[in-house]
Amino acid sequence: MRLSHGFVPTLKETPAEAQIASHRLMLRAGLVRQTSAGIYAWLPLGLRVLRNIERIVREEQDAVGAQELLMPTIQPAELWKESGRYEDYGKEMLRIRDRHDREMLYGPTNEEMITDLLRQSLKSYRELPQILYHIQWKFRDEVRPRFGVMRGREFLMKDAYSVDLDYAGAVVSYRKMMLAYMRTFQRLGLKAIPMVADTGPIGGDLSHEFIILAPTGESQVYYDAAFEEIDYSSGAISHESAEDLQRFFEQMTTHYAATDEKHDPNAWAEVATERRREGRGIEVGHIFYFGTKYSAPMGFKVAGPDGKPVAPEMGSYGVGVSRLVGAVIEASHDADGIIWPDSVAPFKAALLNLKRGDAACDRICEEIYGKLGGDVLYDDREDRAGVKFADADLMGHPWQVVVGPRGAAAGKVELKRRATGQREEVSIEDALARIA
RNA sequence: CGGGGCGUGGCGCAGCCUGGUUAGCGCGCGUGUUUUGGGUACACGAGGCCGCCGGUUCGAAUCCGGCCGCCCCGACCA
Numbered sequence: 271m272r273l274s275h276g277f278v279p280t281l282k283e284t285p286a287e288a289q290i291a292s293h294r295l296m297l298r299a300g301l302v303r304q305t306s307a308g309i310y311a312w313l314p315l316g317l318r319v320l321r322n323i324e325r326i327v328r329e330e331q332d333a334v335g336a337q338e339l340l341m342p343t344i345q346p347a348e349l350w351k352e353s354g355r356y357e358d359y360g361k362e363m364l365r366i367r368d369r370h371d372r373e374m375l376y377g378p379t380n381e382e383m384i385t386d387l388l389r390q391s392l393k394s395y396r397e398l399p400q401i402l403y404h405i406q407w408k409f410r411d412e413v414r415p416r417f418g419v420m421r422g423r424e425f426l427m428k429d430a431y432s433v434d435l436d437y438a439g440a441v442v443s444y445r446k447m448m449l450a451y452m453r454t455f456q457r458l459g460l461k462a463i464p465m466v467a468d469t470g471p472i473g474g475d476l477s478h479e480f481i482i483l484a485p486t487g488e489s490q491v492y493y494d495a496a497f498e499e500i501d502y503s504s505g506a507i508s509h510e511s512a513e514d515l516q517r518f519f520e521q522m523t524t525h526y527a528a529t530d531e532k533h534d535p536n537a538w539a540e541v542a543t544e545r546r547r548e549g550r551g552i553e554v555g556h557i558f559y560f561g562t563k564y565s566a567p568m569g570f571k572v573a574g575p576d577g578k579p580v581a582p583e584m585g586s587y588g589v590g591v592s593r594l595v596g597a598v599i600e601a602s603h604d605a606d607g608i609i610w611p612d613s614v615a616p617f618k619a620a621l622l623n624l625k626r627g628d629a630a631c632d633r634i635c636e637e638i639y640g641k642l643g644g645d646v647l648y649d650d651r652e653d654r655a656g657v658k659f660a661d662a663d664l665m666g667h668p669w670q671v672v673v674g675p676r677g678a679a680a681g682k683v684e685l686k687r688r689a690t691g692q693r694e695e696v697s698i699e700d701a702l703a704r705i706a
Numbered sequence: 707c708g709g710g711g712c713g714u715g716g717c718g719c720a721g722c723c724u725g726g727u728u729a730g731c732g733c734g735c736g737u738g739u740u741u742u743g744g745g746u747a748c749a750c751g752a753g754g755c756c757g758c759c760g761g762u763u764c765g766a767a768u769c770c771g772g773c774c775g776c777c778c779c780g781a782c783c784a
Contacts, residue, residue: 282733282745283718287777307776361707362783379784412783413707420784427784479784556784590784624743656744663744674743684743 271314271617272639273649278315279303280661290486292599293418295608299665301595301616308415308423315665316595318616320426323458323594324405326613327428330454334446334509336401336430341383343407347373349382352568362410376409381564381586384431388582389570395435398572398582399443403430405591420552420596430587433565435574440559440583444476445515447557447587448522451480452502455554458594459611460601463493465527467556476559476585481529484600487550492533494525495545552597559585608666609689617647619669619705620662624655630678634698638671638683641702646671663688669705 271278278300287304288294296302301316312320328338344366350356356363356375364376377383384402392400405428415423432443448464455462464478481491500521507514526541528534529551538546562581564570571579590597595614602609612618619642623635639648647667649658655674662670672684677695685701686693696704 279716281717285717286712286719289778304776408784410783414778414780414782416778425784429784553784588784593784622743654742654744654746656746659744661745672743676743 271644271647273647274651276647277313278647278665279313280664288418290417290420290600291603292420292486292596295599295603295664296418296596299608302419304418306423308412308421310419310422310424315616319595319598319610319614320592322614322616323598324426324428324591326457327454327589327591328405330450330457331403331428331430333453333504334401334450336403336447336450338404339402340404341377341380341387341406343377343409344374345377345380345383347375349386349568350375353382353385353564354567355382362412364409364411377406378408378410379427379586379588380404380406380429381431381560381584382568385564385568385570385584388433389565389568392433392570392572392582394573395575395580398433398435399439400433401430401443401446402433403428403587418596420593420600422592425590426592428589428591432585432587433582434584435572435580435582437561437583440561440585441476442512442515444557444559444585445519446509447585448478449502449507449509449515449518451555451557451587451589452522453504454589455480455482456503457613458598459613460554460598461498462554463491463497463527463551464522465491465493465529465551466523466532467558468532469558472558472560472563474559475523476557478557479529479553480555480557480589481551482554482597482601483549484552484597485550486600487552489551489553490530490533491528491549491551492530492538493527493547494541495547496525497522497527552593552600553590554594554597555587555589557585557587559583603666606660607664610666610668612668615666615668617667618642618645619647619671620665620667621646621648621671622655622658622662622673623648623650624658624672624674626650626652628675628678631673631675634673634678634681634683638673638698638702642705645705671701671705 280300281298284294285297288297300313302310302312305311347356363378366374368374408427409424412423415421434440434443460482462480462482465481467477467479469477507518526537561583565581565584571581574580599608621638623631625631666688668688670686677683682695683701684693685696
């Protein structure tokens with residue numbers, strides 16, 4: 271993208287409404303614009319980041335055998351009346367009537383809908399297990415949206431639903447999702463820790479919140495440093511091996527980890543002092559097993575091995591995709607702007623032409639731009655060098671290729687790594703090789 | 707949902723208390739000169755029915771009433 275004709279409205283000053291770093295930076299770097307309280311338009315740069323995160327989430331879901339589908343945002347109220355949640359959900363649910371005065375709603379989640387879809391077609395235990403997911407916009411009419419995209423009313427969420435014949439199967443599905451989540455967050459450059467969450471009336475121990483560490487997180491968290499040594503990368507654990515999954519799950523759940531509301535000082539005291547870690551955390555995912563909470567009331571049954579109908583055991587698994595954009599920034603920024611991890615950056619590099627009109631600068635920039643094309647944001651604006659440096663730092667591309675008349679004459683460019691601030695003078699070929 | 711605050715060019719703000727004729731400042735934007743590796747300097751210029759509706763008054767950004775929007779603290783949430 272050529273910045274001179276790109277729609278990337280950066281701001282020098284911070285809009286008054288933005289309180290936290292990620293919100294400020296998303297507005298300043300031209301990623302999003304608010305259109306109503308808690309509702310945002312994703313501008314080109316922000317959308318690229320959102321798509322990158324979505325892609326990683328999708329790849330890791332697929333990797334453990336989940337299947338993608340896409341359910342609508344608008345749902346009929348009847349389904350929610352069947353589960354009893356139409357009344358329970360309260361004002362957070364955005365209720366709508368169509369022209370025929372039919373009661374509809376903008377989905378805040380999809381348990382009812384997926385259950386309806388599944389009950390229509392799944393008739394035998396032999397078709398189980400199933401894990402289905404979709405990445406779709408949700409709406410929850412929060413009383414008080416805040417923190418920009420981190421706590422909006424409209425948000426993009428990946429929600430998956432597992433269906434198993436029995437509890438043992440549900441446990442396996444649950445562990446697969448936990449594995450997919452850890453890999454997802456790792457690829458996003460985040461340190462995520464699963465922390466035990468409330469199971470409410472369901473009971474048991476199959477509910478975890480995934481908390482990522484960021485100085486501006488909303489809750490205080492405590493965990494054992496042993497988490498940092500667990501290897502759950504692809505290859506280390508097979509999602510098809512129940513034994514691997516069990517070993518992984520035990521590793522993830524035996525060490526101490528809790529948010530402040532579930533913090534147990536006695537258990538904490540048993541963690542070796544040098545392994546105790548504390549910090550602030552942001553919830554970016556939640557997985558839980560809910561048994562037959564929806565299958566039973568909604569009449570979702572399959573024939574069991576003995577031919578008798580059984581309500582399947584289910585679970586649901588959410589990742590706040592749009593929230594993650596903010597969360598990544600919270601976890602990775604400095605006074606000058608965003609520092610994108612390579613995996614989610616809108617562009618791999620910014621190409622700064624410090625002197626437009628200088629034959630050598632123009633030629634080198636065009637050559638690099640021609641080779642990197644869509645992966646680079648070419649700052650070809652007629653601005654001063656300082657403006658370009660500041661905007662590049664603000665937008666946070668992992669690399670900056672600085673082409674100035676000084677080096678250009680000798681065929682050299684300067685390569686700067688945003689995360690470390692390190693710069694070095696290299697040849698065009700080296701710069702291209704390093705970035706690609 | 708309780709408590710507080712704010713709506714004035716694209717952004718950040720002043721003016722309002724103590725109504726008065728061309729509504730101001732910084733940034734940004736346009737043109738020209740200048741500068742040329744970390745938001746350059748100067749000049750000229752464009753851009754606002756002062757959130758909306760109603761009221762008081764000779765006169766309302768300013769006073770009064772209602773409405774809408776947005777933000778902050780708390781309770782609640784992926």
